[in-house]
Amino acid sequence: xxxxxxxxxxxxxxxxxxxxxxxxxxxxxxxxxxxxxxxxxxxxxxxxxxxxxxxxxxxxxxxxxxxxxxxxxxxxxxxxxxxxxxxxxxxxxxxxxxxxxxxxxxxxxxxxxx
Amino acid sequence: xxxxxxxxxxxxxxxxxxxxxxxxxxxxxxxxxxxxxxxxxxxxxxxxxxxxxxxxxxxxxxxxxxxxxxxxxxxxxxxxxxxxxxxxxxxxxxxxxxxxxxxxxxxxx
Numbered sequence: 001x002x003x004x005x006x007x008x009x010x011x012x013x014x015x016x017x018x019x020x021x022x023x024x025x026x027x028x029x030x031x032x033x034x035x036x037x038x039x040x041x042x043x044x045x046x047x048x049x050x051x052x053x054x055x056x057x058x059x060x061x062x063x064x065x066x067x068x069x070x071x072x073x074x075x076x077x078x079x080x081x082x083x084x085x086x087x088x089x090x091x092x093x094x095x096x097x098x099x100x101x102x103x104x105x106x107x108x109x110x111x112x113x114x
Numbered sequence: 115x116x117x118x119x120x121x122x123x124x125x126x127x128x129x130x131x132x133x134x135x136x137x138x139x140x141x142x143x144x145x146x147x148x149x150x151x152x153x154x155x156x157x158x159x160x161x162x163x164x165x166x167x168x169x170x171x172x173x174x175x176x177x178x179x180x181x182x183x184x185x186x187x188x189x190x191x192x193x194x195x196x197x198x199x200x201x202x203x204x205x206x207x208x209x210x211x212x213x214x215x216x217x218x219x220x221x222x223x
Contacts, residue, residue, distance in 0.1 A: 031209035042201060042213040043157070092156060096209030103147070103209045105156040 002027055006093050006106035013083055013113050020079045021109045023093030028073035030097050034066070037090040037108070046091075049076040083113045118214035120202050125220045126192055134187045134200050134217045142206030148176050148187045149201040151216070157201055160187070189219070197221045 003026040013019050023032065032049040047068055048056040055068035070076040080087050093106040117139040126132040138146070145164040149157035161169055163178035163185060175188040189196055199218050203211040 033209060033211075042216045043203075043211070045210060045212065048210060094209065094211075102159050102162065103211060104159070107156050110154075 001102070002029060002095050002104045004093060004095060004104055004106035006109055008109055009107060010110040011112070013111065015084050015113055017083055018079055018081045019083065019111060020077050021091055021093075023076045023078070023095075023106055025074045025095050029095040030073070031095060032070060032076045033094040033096075033103075034068060034076070034078045035092045035094060035105075037092060039088070043092065046078070049078075080111065083111075085113045087111065088113045118202055118204055118212060120200075120214040120217045122215070123218040123220065125222060127222055128192055128194060130192050132189045132192060132219060134189070134202075134219070136185045136187070136202035136214055138183050138185070138202070138204050138214075140183070140204055140206060140212075143180065144205045144207060146176075146178055146185050147203040147205065147211065148174075148185075149203060149213075151199045151201060153198075160200075192221050194221050194223070 005024045007022045034046040035043040036046055037043045045058050046061045046066055049068050049070040051070045065081055067079045090108045090110050092108045094103050096103040120136045124132055147162050148160040150160050151157040160174055161176035163169055163176050168177045173190045178185045197220055199216040201216045202214040205211050
């Protein structure tokens with residue numbers, strides 16, 4: 001199974017600032033995704049990180065707010081821009097291989113915006 | 115889009131059995147997953163069903179009926195460490211998951 005390192009594990013940020021979250025995988029993977037888990041709620045898919053091209057965003061999420069990079073098959077970043085307290089959530093990176101059922105999750109980044 | 119429903123909370127006694135139901139309505143279907151999530155931790159994979167029937171893995175079993183849009187996760191011989199949130203998720207393409215709200219299972223002594 002893939003080992004996923006996500007950094008930072010937690011952060012407290014001032015409103016109006018931006019935070020970039022990194023996701024590093026120990027092997028090349030086909031698919032990388034970013035999810036958000038708001039307090040007391042389940043996971044919501046933000047976007048699919050595409051290697052070498054723009055990410056594919058789900059309804060309700062836009063590139064200006066959540067820019068994503070994926071320069072290669074083992075690394076991706078998610079930036080939460082111009083943060084407000086409503087962005088306080090856990091952000092999770094997930095990976096899977098084409099044809100493989102299981103999706104693996106990083107440990108998550110717990111973000112608090114004050 | 116997907117609509118995925120599961121109960122909010124269930125309580126059971128240590129050593130007992132609990133069944134968590136999940137119903138879904140989807141525009142596409144490529145499998146149903148169950149994940150376990152302890153508070154403050156990432157979800158961990160429990161099971162995957164793509165064909166109708168029962169998949170058994172130790173104390174955990176998962177069942178799927180595609181015609182009914184229905185799945186359940188069965189937890190046997192409950193242990194205190196099984197107290198967690200259990201997430202039902204449906205995929206219409208590899209790796210891209212739509213999650214239900216989760217079922218909080220509380221195991222009591």
